[in-house]
Structures are given as structure tokens and as C-alpha cells.
Amino acid sequence: MATGSLVCLDDFEKYAFGKLDRNALDYYRSGANDEQSLRDNRAAFGRYRFRPRFLQKDVSKRDLSTRIQGQPVDFPVGIAPTALQRMAHPDGEVATGRAAAAMKTCMVLSTMATSSIEEVAQASPEGLRWFQICIYRDREVTKELVRRAERSGYKALVLTVDTPMFGRRLADTRNKFTLPPHLRMANFKQADYKSDGVKGRKGSGQSKFAASLLNPSLKWTDVRWLKQFTKLPIIVKGILTGEDAVEAVRTGVDGIVVSNHGARQLDGVPATIDVLPEVVRAVNGQCEVYLDGGVRTGTDVLKALALGAKAVFIGRPALYGLAYDGEAGVKTILQILRDELSLAMALAGCASLSDINSSLVVHQSYYLHPKL
Numbered sequence: 001m002a003t004g005s006l007v008c009l010d011d012f013e014k015y016a017f018g019k020l021d022r023n024a025l026d027y028y029r030s031g032a033n034d035e036q037s038l039r040d041n042r043a044a045f046g047r048y049r050f051r052p053r054f055l056q057k058d059v060s061k062r063d064l065s066t067r068i069q070g071q072p073v074d075f076p077v078g079i080a081p082t083a084l085q086r087m088a089h090p091d092g093e094v095a096t097g098r099a100a101a102a103m104k105t106c107m108v109l110s111t112m113a114t115s116s117i118e119e120v121a122q123a124s125p126e127g128l129r130w131f132q133i134c135i136y137r138d139r140e141v142t143k144e145l146v147r148r149a150e151r152s153g154y155k156a157l158v159l160t161v162d163t164p165m166f167g168r169r170l171a172d173t174r175n176k177f178t179l180p181p182h183l184r185m186a187n188f189k190q191a192d193y194k195s196d197g198v199k200g201r202k203g204s205g206q207s208k209f210a211a212s213l214l215n216p217s218l219k220w221t222d223v224r225w226l227k228q229f230t231k232l233p234i235i236v237k238g239i240l241t242g243e244d245a246v247e248a249v250r251t252g253v254d255g256i257v258v259s260n261h262g263a264r265q266l267d268g269v270p271a272t273i274d275v276l277p278e279v280v281r282a283v284n285g286q287c288e289v290y291l292d293g294g295v296r297t298g299t300d301v302l303k304a305l306a307l308g309a310k311a312v313f314i315g316r317p318a319l320y321g322l323a324y325d326g327e328a329g330v331k332t333i334l335q336i337l338r339d340e341l342s343l344a345m346a347l348a349g350c351a352s353l354s355d356i357n358s359s360l361v362v363h364q365s366y367y368l369h370p371k372l
């Protein structure tokens with residue numbers, strides 16, 4: 001559990017802000033442009049209010065366990081894919097995978113990881129791992145990544161659809177963001193990417209390589225292409241409208257992550273918690289819906305579950321846990337969220353996740369018009 005004075009996720013964020021170097025911290029922390037959506041992802045949770053019911057259930061014990069894509073997890077909080085985790089701790093994604101496995105929850109590995117698909121799988125063979133992918137310009141590269149994930153026991157593909165190009169993160173531009181020279185994007189062979197030729201700027205060559213993989217001409221028909229050559233469930237990440245949710249369901253996906261990529265892509269998009277009800281309505285139970293973006297407390301998790309998410313994922317908090325103490329730090333982050341959710345459920349009158357429903361949460365505007 002939390003050590004010393006670090007007792008909530010914000011404490012770990014403050015700690016990491018003091019520890020990480022500017023290049024890494026700005027890469028992790030930043031949202032796109034003016035960071036309007038970045039602020040809103042967190043602020044929006046504060047605009048929802050609970051309507052707890054008392055004495056309906058015995059809440060002396062709470063069961064937080066559930067299944068996502070048919071796989072059991074001890075509680076409904078997983079780790080979202082974030083690139084370049086070894087900038088936060090030498091063990092990077094390997095430590096994150098171990099922490100998620102120890103806590104019996106899911107870790108999503110980014111294609112742009114600094115640990116390979118195989119390394120993470122070998123380090124936590126018992127863990128539930130999903131693999132994040134885009135449909136890259138080079139279909140052979142895409143296929144090979146999928147095959148490697150299948151061979152290494154990953155249980156689902158998380159297909160990111162909000163990244164036809166990388167968003168504009170001003171701090172990275174100012175810093176001329178570079179991947180430190182001792183690190184590499186481990187899912188690609190060294191020969192796949194080249195330095196941009198400027199001495200001491202190997203990292204920026206890697207950023208260019210990452211950008212060059214992206215394919216801005218993708219359509220929903222390309223998702224069908226991915227579906228026809230893998231049996232793994234496909235979870236589309238980055239949906240922000242009911243219309244796209246309907247399109248995703250029509251395409252036959254197995255899950256949707258309501259996500260704005262941690263507000264790193266199009267600034268001005270809504271907070272994910274505000275979008276969730278629209279997507280849940282549109283999906284109408286035809287696939288599982290998850291959420292990420294701004295989840296920092298157990299009450300945030302409870303609000304998302306009440307508004308229809310099957311589970312939520314955290315991005316930056318895991319990076320800050322890594323910066324604090326590697327695997328143990330990520331484990332502590334997950335423990336805090338699990339324990340906060342458990343307490344919030346008790347205080348809201350819920351003994352299990354099936355007791356959580358939409359009557360538990362209202363938008364704050366509900367109380368602005370009292371029926372006098």
C-alpha cells in the first residue's frame with residue numbers, strides 16, 4: 001500500500017514531477033495544444049454527483065471482480081497503453097506488466113514500447129495482457145506485430161483509431177523531444193529506423209520513424225481487413241461519438257474504449273466521462289465499453305461504471321508509479337484505486353459491481369433546478 005506521505009494518485013504525480021527530467025516529464029504529462037481537453041478530462045469527473053442508497057445491501061464485504069472480454073480480473077481498472085515507459089524506470093513495461101499481473105488485472109502494451117512484446121510476456125506469463133496496435137502503412141509490419149502478440153499469449157488487440165497523425169504537443173516541440181540514446185522502440189529491429197543524421201539526435205530519428213508508420217488514409221473497411229486475419233478480439237480505442245460507436249459495432253468489433261488519447265490528439269474534444277453515456281446508449285449492449293482519460297480516484301472509477309463502462313484504464317498514473325518505484329510503484333497505484341473503489345462502493349450502498357447502475361450518478365445540473 002501507499003508508503004509515507006504518498007496516499008493518493010495525485011501525490012505520486014507530484015512526486016514524479018519532481019523526479020523525472022524535463023524531456024521525459026513533458027512527454028508524459030502533456031496534452032495537445034492549449035490542453036483544454038487535458039484539464040477537462042479530470043475536471044469533468046467533478047461535475048457528476050452520487051445518489052447513494054443506504055440499508056439496501058449488506059456492504060460489509062465488496063466483490064470488485066469482473067470479466068473483460070471473457071477474462072477474469074480482480075477489479076475493473078486496467079493499465080492503458082503508453083509508449084516509452086523505460087524513460088520512467090529502467091524496467092519500464094516489464095515492471096508494469098508484472099505489477100498488473102500481481103494485482104490480477106489487465107495491462108495493455110503499446111506498440112511503441114521500450115520493452116518488446118516477448119520480453120513483457122516472458123516476465124509475467126500469468127498476467128492478462130492486451131496489445132495496442134494501429135493499422136500501419138506497411139501491412140506486413142502490422143501483420144507481423146499481430147502474429148507476435150498472438151504467439152506471446154496476448155488476449156486481445158486494442159486498435160487505436162484516433163491517431164492518423166500525432167497531435168501537436170507544444171512542450172515536446174519546444175524541448176525537441178528525444179528518446180534517450182540508451183533506449184529504443186523494442187518492437188522494431190534497430191535496422192527498421194534510422195537516425196535523422198544529426199549527431200546526438202538519434203531519438204528524434206525514432207520520433208520520425210514512429211510518425212512514418214501512421215496511415216492517415218485508413219477507413220472502417222481496413223478494420224475489417226484486420227478482423228479477417230486474427231481470431232483475437234478487437235477493441236477499438238479512441239471513440240468519442242455515438243455515430244462512430246455504431247460504425248464500430250457494425251464492423252463487428254468486440255469492444256470500444258471511449259478515449260481521447262489522454263487529450264494528446266485533437267484539443268477541444270470533450271472529456272471522456274461526458275461522452276460515455278452517448279456511446280453506451282449507441283452501443284446498446286452489443287459490445288463491452290471501457291473508458292480512459294483522467295481517472296485518478298476510486299470515485300472516478302465508480303462514476304464511470306455507473307455511466308456504463310465495464311472497466312476503466314489509467315495511463316499517466318502508471319507512469320508516475322513507475323517513476324516512484326518501478327513495479328512496486330505501479331502496484332501501489334493499482335492498490336490505491338482498488339481500495340478507493342471498494343470504499344466508495346460501500347459508501348454508495350453497492351456490494352458488487354452488479355449493484356452499480358445509472359441511478360447512482362447524475363450530472364451536477366440535476367441539482368441546479370430544485371423542484372421547489
Ligand SMILES: Cc1cc2nc3c(=O)[nH]c(=O)nc-3n(C[C@H](O)[C@H](O)[C@H](O)COP(=O)(O)O)c2cc1C
Nearest residue numbers: 028080081082083110160261262293294314315316
Ligand atoms: C505518455 C503517453 C503515451 C501514450 N502512448 C500511447 C500509445 O502508444 N498508444 C495509444 O493508443 N495510446 C497512448 N496513449 C494514450 C493512453 O493509452 C490513454 O488513452 C491515456 O493516457 C488515458 O488518459 P490518462 O493518462 O489521463 O489516464 C499515451 C498516453 C500518454 C500520456
Ligand SMILES: CCCCCCC(=O)C(=O)O
Nearest residue numbers: 083112179206207210264
Ligand atoms: C517516439 C515515439 C512516439 C510514440 C507515440 C505514442 C503515442 O501515442 C503518444 O501519445 O505519445
